[in-house]
Amino acid sequence: MDLIRTYSHIIRKNLDNPERAFKFIKFGLDAALKYVSLFPDRRLPQALGFLNKICLKNIKEPLCHPENSIWVNIFAPTEFLHAMDIYPLFIEAYSSFMSGFLIEGNLIDRAESSGISNTLCSFHKVFIGSGEFNILKKPKMAITTSMACDANINTFRYMAGKYNIPLYIIDVPYEYNRDSLEYVKKQLKEMAVLIEEVFDRKLDIDKLREIVIRENQTKTLINEYIENLRQRCLNSTMSFELYMLFTSHVFIGREDTLNFYKMLAEDIKRAPLRSGGGIFFIHLPPMFEVSFKERFNFSRDFHLLGCDLNYDFLEEVEYREPFEGIAKKLILNAYNGSIERRIEALSNIIDRIEPDGIIQFCHWGCKQSIGCTGMFKDYLKEKNIPFLAVDGDVIDRRNNQHGQAKTRLEAFLEIVKRR
Amino acid sequence: MTGYVCKYTPVEIIRAFDEGVCRIEPKVKSVEKAMSLTHPNMCSFMKGALEEIIRENINEIILVNCCDSIRRLYDILRGKVKFIHIIDLPRKITGSAYSLFYRELLHFIGAYEAYKGKKFDLNKFKKVLAEHKMENACKGKCVAVFGGRLNDGVIENIKRRCNLDVVNLTCTGISRPSKVGQEGDLIFSYAKALLNLPPCMRMAEDRSKLLDDLNLKGVIYNTVKFCDFYSFEYTSLKKTSNIPILKIETDYSDSNSGQVLTRIDAFLESLGVKRAIAHPVKSGYFAGIDSGSTSTNVVIIDENKNIISYSTVPTGARALGSAREAYRIALKKAGLKEEDIAYAVSTGYGRINIPFSNESVTEITCHGRGAFYLDKGVRTVIDIGGQDSKVIRLDDAGNVVDFVMNDKCSAGTGRFLEVMSRALEVSIEDMARAVTDFQEDIVITSMCTVFAESEVISLIARNKDRNDIIRGIHQSVASRAVSLLDRVGRSGKYMMTGGVAKNKGVVCEIEARICEKIIIPFEPQIVGALGAAVIAAEKRQE
Numbered sequence: 001m002d003l004i005r006t007y008s009h010i011i012r013k014n015l016d017n018p019e020r021a022f023k024f025i026k027f028g029l030d031a032a033l034k035y036v037s038l039f040p041d042r043r044l045p046q047a048l049g050f051l052n053k054i055c056l057k058n059i060k061e062p063l064c065h066p067e068n069s070i071w072v073n074i075f076a077p078t079e080f081l082h083a084m085d086i087y088p089l090f091i092e093a094y095s096s097f098m099s100g101f102l103i104e105g106n107l108i109d110r111a112e113s114s115g116i117s118n119t120l121c122s123f124h125k126v127f128i129g130s131g132e133f134n135i136l137k138k139p140k141m142a143i144t145t146s147m148a149c150d151a152n153i154n155t156f157r158y159m160a161g162k163y164n165i166p167l168y169i170i171d172v173p174y175e176y177n178r179d180s181l182e183y184v185k186k187q188l189k190e191m192a193v194l195i196e197e198v199f200d201r202k203l204d205i206d207k208l209r210e211i212v213i214r215e216n217q218t219k220t221l222i223n224e225y226i227e228n229l230r231q232r233c234l235n236s237t238m239s240f241e242l243y244m245l246f247t248s249h250v251f252i253g254r255e256d257t258l259n260f261y262k263m264l265a266e267d268i269k270r271a272p273l274r275s276g277g278g279i280f281f282i283h284l285p286p287m288f289e290v291s292f293k294e295r296f297n298f299s300r301d302f303h304l305l306g307c308d309l310n311y312d313f314l315e316e317v318e319y320r321e322p323f324e325g326i327a328k329k330l331i332l333n334a335y336n337g338s339i340e341r342r343i344e345a346l347s348n349i350i351d352r353i354e355p356d357g358i359i360q361f362c363h364w365g366c367k368q369s370i371g372c373t374g375m376f377k378d379y380l381k382e383k384n385i386p387f388l389a390v391d392g393d394v395i396d397r398r399n400n401q402h403g404q405a406k407t408r409l410e411a412f413l414e415i416v417k418r419r
Numbered sequence: 420m421t422g423y424v425c426k427y428t429p430v431e432i433i434r435a436f437d438e439g440v441c442r443i444e445p446k447v448k449s450v451e452k453a454m455s456l457t458h459p460n461m462c463s464f465m466k467g468a469l470e471e472i473i474r475e476n477i478n479e480i481i482l483v484n485c486c487d488s489i490r491r492l493y494d495i496l497r498g499k500v501k502f503i504h505i506i507d508l509p510r511k512i513t514g515s516a517y518s519l520f521y522r523e524l525l526h527f528i529g530a531y532e533a534y535k536g537k538k539f540d541l542n543k544f545k546k547v548l549a550e551h552k553m554e555n556a557c558k559g560k561c562v563a564v565f566g567g568r569l570n571d572g573v574i575e576n577i578k579r580r581c582n583l584d585v586v587n588l589t590c591t592g593i594s595r596p597s598k599v600g601q602e603g604d605l606i607f608s609y610a611k612a613l614l615n616l617p618p619c620m621r622m623a624e625d626r627s628k629l630l631d632d633l634n635l636k637g638v639i640y641n642t643v644k645f646c647d648f649y650s651f652e653y654t655s656l657k658k659t660s661n662i663p664i665l666k667i668e669t670d671y672s673d674s675n676s677g678q679v680l681t682r683i684d685a686f687l688e689s690l691g692v693k694r695a696i697a698h699p700v701k702s703g704y705f706a707g708i709d710s711g712s713t714s715t716n717v718v719i720i721d722e723n724k725n726i727i728s729y730s731t732v733p734t735g736a737r738a739l740g741s742a743r744e745a746y747r748i749a750l751k752k753a754g755l756k757e758e759d760i761a762y763a764v765s766t767g768y769g770r771i772n773i774p775f776s777n778e779s780v781t782e783i784t785c786h787g788r789g790a791f792y793l794d795k796g797v798r799t800v801i802d803i804g805g806q807d808s809k810v811i812r813l814d815d816a817g818n819v820v821d822f823v824m825n826d827k828c829s830a831g832t833g834r835f836l837e838v839m840s841r842a843l844e845v846s847i848e849d850m851a852r853a854v855t856d857f858q859e860d861i862v863i864t865s866m867c868t869v870f871a872e873s874e875v876i877s878l879i880a881r882n883k884d885r886n887d888i889i890r891g892i893h894q895s896v897a898s899r900a901v902s903l904l905d906r907v908g909r910s911g912k913y914m915m916t917g918g919v920a921k922n923k924g925v926v927c928e929i930e931a932r933i934c935e936k937i938i939i940p941f942e943p944q945i946v947g948a949l950g951a952a953v954i955a956a957e958k959r960q961e
Contacts, residue, residue, distance in 0.1 A: 109898075114906075115650055115906060117646075151647060158651045169510070169511075171516075177522070179519045183513075186513075338490070339491075367487035375495070401870065403873075
């Protein structure tokens with residue numbers, strides 16, 4: 001831990017020198033990748049060790065090769081990028097890594113002192129703060145969707161303007177119907193043309209189909225993993241649940257992602273049977289919050305069963321018509337549309353994995369999620385599943401009240417245990 | 420009566436049904452009912468609207484898929500009101516967006532027909548559309564209100580205070596679509612016209628030209644608490660535009676609060692467009708009265724602006740009583756009577772309630788003027804008082820050209836230091852020294868005074884050294900001040916005013932962060948009153 005503090009101190013000291021700050025960040029990612037390769041954590045199942053490596057690699061590549069990269073949000077249709085060998089920089093994940101390096105406070109303060117609202121989601125503020133310090137290199141373009149989160153369009157528009165790069169916004173309507181499908185499909189085509197122009201390379205539609213086929217194979221494995229979660233549980237940490245957002249979203253369709261889920265599907269079959277209370281998270285688990293780490297990481301008393309964001313669209317995508325298939329996937333995402341859709345998806349996953357308790361960590365600034373709390377509560381009461389909503393921040397440590405979070409969590413787990 | 424919130428609502432369609440329609444404009448002071456149904460960190464407008472809908476028993480509501488908060492408002496209200504409908508509004512203006520929006524309008528008409536049990540009448544709709552007239556654009560110099568929605572009361576207040584035209588460019592001031600094409604399907608043309616209203620920040624369309632045709636003297640930019648859309652545009656405008664711009668943050672429970680109006684007054688004063696009330700000025704002595712949250716200060720000067728006397732008394736629970744007392748002491752020290760004072764200007768939070776002053780001017784203008792009077796080289800004033808902190812940028816003539824204030828919270832102010840001194844059981848004077856013999860870097864991470872107090876208590880419980888905690892507290896106040904400073908941009912010389920300027924520890928920490936020396940006047944608490952007295956004296960010269 002002290003090593004990380006020293007390293008963080010060095011980056012912080014160099015934030016006003018973007019070149020040096022960037023070098024230190026790159027060095028940190030390199031060192032982390034080497035470390036996990038040379039000294040894998042023996043407690044981890046094979047799949048998660050592999051996941052650790054691919055995530056570090058996937059965050060490093062676009063940072064080191066900005067000329068072949070695109071900034072994207074979590075829901076962006078990156079199948080097109082994989083088909084064209086372009087690196088996506090997954091901005092929410094980038095911000096999580098900066099928080100891992102303990103520099104999130106400085107980046108957030110910088111964004112806020114530029115005038116950005118302090119109530120904006122911290123994932124976005126960290127990304128904007130990096131832009132204000134100029135420690136992010138200029139990518140070729142940026143792509144965002146309007147789905148689920150209000151911040152997307154504005155954060156990307158602000159950053160694309162600042163870096164003077166083309167931005168493509170995919171507006172995803174609320175309802176699924178013939179016109180909305182057509183609307184999104186047309187945008188995907190426009191986006192593909194823009195990528196072709198910016199990168200001066202052609203999209204090979206067959207390669208795109210291959211990516212989608214691989215995405216569907218991956219979905220089959222995810223569903224297999226879910227079926228096994230009902231009885232078994234991996235020895236894991238909250239960070240790995242968040243790492244899985246790389247493979248369930250931005251990097252789905254890639255070979256290494258498919259390999260990860262093959263390993264995961266095997267690992268879960270060999271994993272020990274569930275012996276304690278199984279806890280499922282709505283939205284995201286707070287990977288840096290001490291009281292949660294103590295209770296869930298590598299714990300056999302309370303098992304971490306996952307978070308619903310990793311399971312927001314479990315169906316196959318039509319590979320013969322990839323534009324239409326991907327458009328449908330975007331509109332029908334559980335995080336898009338009214339609360340009924342989200343609750344239906346939650347209900348589906350609850351029936352399959354049978355958790356003993358559900359926690360919604362109300363991430364600072366995330367209106368789409370915190371606005372649902374009352375409705376989740378009512379629904380889970382009906383289902384007779386204990387539910388806890390606790391306020392905090394997944395990446396800005398300063399927004400977390402450890403004592404309060406700990407008391408709430410402990411009391412909740414006592415309820416779960418009693419049942 | 421059907422309630423709606425967004426300008427993209429097909430209001431004309433509802434009117435064509437011969438139904439009443441009103442924009443929900445929350446006027447509630449508290450949102451306790453809304454808080455029981457949603458999370459406290461949801462957008463203030465949404466919470467206000469929810470409260471208003473429940474209290475006023477509004478049973479028919481039409482929403483637009485505006486933002487995360489309004490989407491959740493829809494989810495919450497379903498099943499709780501008789502009729503609710505959400506329209507899926509595209510964010511782009513393209514051919515397929517028109518088709519999508521057209522479909523949504525037809526879908527709405529169907530739902531409304533079913534609910535009302537009557538048919539939509541196209542001829543009536545034509546008549547409703549024909550009633551619309553184009554509003555004339557403002558041609559002369561004006562002040563624009565831009566950004567997030569702002570309630571009518573604040574707009575009215577700005578108009579009353581400003582001697583130029585005030586143009587409301589927020590979504591509450593946008594006129595209805597006036598040019599609806601009559602060819603082809605009328606609903607389709609209407610969908611097109613509605614979608615082409617000036618875009619809000621929720622849209623993917625360009626807003627950069629919206630201010631272009633106006634002859635602007637200044638822009639008041641509003642953001643709504645817990646709505647993040649507009650801070651982006653403010654940040655960009657601030658960087659790229661040469662037009663003076665003031666940011667205000669409102670929250671729909673007390674948008675017309677003294678804090679918001681103080682900012683607006685100070686801004687209009689700095690633009691020279693504040694509507695003034697003329698009073699005859701005699702020759703003689705001039706007084707400035709600063710009725711602050713912690714202390715009340717009075718300064719008396721003569722015609723040549725020499726300081727004759729000053730006084731400082733704690734404000735306590737009665738602002739007017741303290742102002743009278745401070746005025747009495749200052750007059751006594753100067754050997755003057757009340758009738759010797761030719762003109763008095765009041766400033767500070769209590770400024771409007773001082774019966775013996777001739778005029779009130781905001782503390783922002785007064786601190787700027789007072790600091791400039793003391794040192795003509797000063798370009799930046801950092802004022803940290805008992806309740807708020809601000810940074811004021813001056814031009815070469817001592818006029819305020821820009822300023823920022825802390826948000827509605829006492830973090831980084833004198834109150835913060837008072838609370839901490841109580842928690843640490845040291846006097847405020849003892850806490851004011853610079854800590855040089857520290858052992859450990861302690862960072863107070865909580866931004867809110869209340870949480871920071873708990874944090875300090877837990878540090879005490881962990882037996883941390885008191886000196887180190889005090890240093891952490893100084894750093895916390897300094898870091899808030901520097902963050903405000905960075906919002907207006909750094910420019911020397913610097914002067915610090917207000918009670919906290921007496922705290923050497925905080926001053927040293929700010930100096931260390933900005934690598935510049937800060938001038939501390941002989942009595943930092945009276946600078947606002949001094950500025951008010953100087954303004955009073957200048958009335959005579961005018």
